[in-house]
Amino acid sequence: MTFLEKLETAINNEWKAYHFYKELKTKTNNPLYIEFIDEPMQDEKKHFEMFQYLHKLLTGDYFENKEEEVQFTSFKEGVLMALKDELEAAAFYRDMLFEIPNQQAYQPLFVAMTDEMEHATRFSTIYNSLK
Numbered sequence: 001m002t003f004l005e006k007l008e009t010a011i012n013n014e015w016k017a018y019h020f021y022k023e024l025k026t027k028t029n030n031p032l033y034i035e036f037i038d039e040p041m042q043d044e045k046k047h048f049e050m051f052q053y054l055h056k057l058l059t060g061d062y063f064e065n066k067e068e069e070v071q072f073t074s075f076k077e078g079v080l081m082a083l084k085d086e087l088e089a090a091a092f093y094r095d096m097l098f099e100i101p102n103q104q105a106y107q108p109l110f111v112a113m114t115d116e117m118e119h120a121t122r123f124s125t126i127y128n129s130l131k
Helices: 003-025 031-059 075-099 103-130
Strands: none
Touching: 003 031, 003 075, 003 103, 031 075, 031 103, 075 103
């Protein structure tokens, strides 16, 4: 997979995560959980925008991302799915850092990678507090 293909995958994943967390937030009334989900939700939107901008810099065009929905049957299942996705995303962006085509790609990937690690901590905290 080329760097550009990986970037397009990242754009799709960030868009999907934003909408997933938006839905996940509605499945709880715990204020701390809502706060812990809201921050990653906003960050995913920011990552989507940064990656779209990077795609435009590299190709001259924005990427037309796919509309994908995440299915989950319970809040706990959704939180666990989010935790796993965040850990995978951090590793994915770390690996992409080794392939950056120009210096402009470094900042958005580094920001996203470190944000994903923070998100994993938030989702892990929620998951471990659920009974």
